[in-house]
Amino acid sequence: MSVRNPRIRHLRAYTVDAQGGADYHDQPAGHWIDDHIATPMSVYPEYRQSRQSFGIDVLGSLVVEAEADDGTVGFAVTTGGEPAAWIIENHLARFVEGAPAAGLERIWDQMYRSTLFYGRKGLVLNAISGVDLALWDLLGKLREQPVHALLGGPVREEQVFYATGARPDLAESMGFIGGKMPLRHGPAEGEEGLRANVEAMTSMRERVGDDFFLAYDCWMSLDVPYATRLGHRLAGQGVRWIEEALPPDDYWGYAELRRNLPPGMLTSTGEHEAGRLGFRLLLDMDCADILQPDVGWCGGLTELVKISALADAHGKLVVPHGSSVYSYHFVITRHNSPFAEFLMMAPQADEVVPMFSPLLLDEPVPVGGRLTLPDTPGFGVRLNPECALRRPFQH
Numbered sequence: 001m002s003v004r005n006p007r008i009r010h011l012r013a014y015t016v017d018a019q020g021g022a023d024y025h026d027q028p029a030g031h032w033i034d035d036h037i038a039t040p041m042s043v044y045p046e047y048r049q050s051r052q053s054f055g056i057d058v059l060g061s062l063v064v065e066a067e068a069d070d071g072t073v074g075f076a077v078t079t080g081g082e083p084a085a086w087i088i089e090n091h092l093a094r095f096v097e098g099a100p101a102a103g104l105e106r107i108w109d110q111m112y113r114s115t116l117f118y119g120r121k122g123l124v125l126n127a128i129s130g131v132d133l134a135l136w137d138l139l140g141k142l143r144e145q146p147v148h149a150l151l152g153g154p155v156r157e158e159q160v161f162y163a164t165g166a167r168p169d170l171a172e173s174m175g176f177i178g179g180k181m182p183l184r185h186g187p188a189e190g191e192e193g194l195r196a197n198v199e200a201m202t203s204m205r206e207r208v209g210d211d212f213f214l215a216y217d218c219w220m221s222l223d224v225p226y227a228t229r230l231g232h233r234l235a236g237q238g239v240r241w242i243e244e245a246l247p248p249d250d251y252w253g254y255a256e257l258r259r260n261l262p263p264g265m266l267t268s269t270g271e272h273e274a275g276r277l278g279f280r281l282l283l284d285m286d287c288a289d290i291l292q293p294d295v296g297w298c299g300g301l302t303e304l305v306k307i308s309a310l311a312d313a314h315g316k317l318v319v320p321h322g323s324s325v326y327s328y329h330f331v332i333t334r335h336n337s338p339f340a341e342f343l344m345m346a347p348q349a350d351e352v353v354p355m356f357s358p359l360l361l362d363e364p365v366p367v368g369g370r371l372t373l374p375d376t377p378g379f380g381v382r383l384n385p386e387c388a389l390r391r392p393f394q395h
């Protein structure tokens with residue numbers, strides 16, 4: 001079989017006129033994911049009840065398409081919406097169009113170096129991630145290989161999952177190995193809020209079996225003293241980790257919290273970190289036991305490979321944040337990623353629905369908490385033609 005190695009002819013960035021999709025916080029009213037969850041904005045009472053009230057869903061989904069000169073099209077979805085589309089069309093496209101489709105490292109390096117003066121993390125790395133994932137999808141399609149095969153191949157037959165959502169008890173009955181709940185109250189809600197946070201976990205522990213692990217996702221909402229108290233109040237309840245307790249830049253705080261938590265309770269973070277140097281800082285400063293890069297935000301798969309290798313060398317686990325197939329194809333290829341996250345996107349977290357619904361077709365979901373990835377080329381998903389795309393900044 002001859003290897004096709006064409007060049008990339010076009011790079012296109014779209015926004016999506018539909019709720020949900022890759023911007024999974026963009027959900028209708030009444031969804032568990034927007035129901036009084038602690039955030040950095042919880043210090044302001046008027047922004048406590050709804051994360052949409054402070055704009056968690058302002059960006060929207062982004063679709064990136066990369067077309068090779070033989071007409072093959074790779075694509076990826078992530079968040080970033082219109083601002084990321086602008087960066088891609090007006091800045092990043094020049095490093096992609098005309099480059100060999102197999103030139104992922106060089107393209108990534110040029111996108112990163114050329115945006116350093118305004119990028120480094122956040123939205124720019126989100127945009128770079130979208131382009132990088134579209135290029136991996138394209139390469140897989142050109143090589144007629146699934147992305148997990150391009151990454152070296154699976155290290156296990158099937159992937160096991162924990163579930164994130166409001167109902168770990170239901171997730172247990174669906175076969176997941178653990179459940180992570182959103183923390184509802186931040187430090188500004190005082191002793192009453194702390195008591196409610198502890199009671200919610202205690203009551204969930206009573207509803208699940210001893211072997212089912214639980215975790216708390218704090219979405220950057222706490223400070224070291226509060227997170228330490230929370231950890232100690234939860235000791236003995238089978239809480240496996242406290243996630244993203246602090247703002248992402250507080251490396252010092254994470255290191256202190258990791259030292260403070262009771263034995264056996266792990267710290268995790270990294271969902272809003274980006275780039276191998278950001279993760280190196282987390283590792284060098286001993287901030288966490290589990291790193292949780294989001295492949296749609298941290299720099300894409302090209303960067304995640306490096307982040308994972310660094311973590312592995314430090315004896316740390318990498319359990320990527322959400323991101324559906326883009327995570328699954330990676331996790332199945334790495335020993336230090338023994339399980340994956342599944343975000344429960346059903347409004348009441350009472351059934352398994354595709355994480356990026358309705359944007360993708362053929363998006364696989366765990367059945368009985370497990371998933372065997374198909375061998376379909378690329379990431380193995382298609383865009384749902386019923387989701388209208390808009391290309392706001394054609395270059």
Ligand SMILES: C[C@H](O)[C@H](O)CC(=O)C(=O)O
Binds near residue numbers: 033182271322343
């Ligand atoms: C549930 C969390 O607040 C957030 O929406 C998702 C997340 O941080 C995670 O899945 O991890």
Ligand SMILES: [Mg+2]
Binds near residue numbers: 217219243244271321
């Ligand atoms: Mg999280």
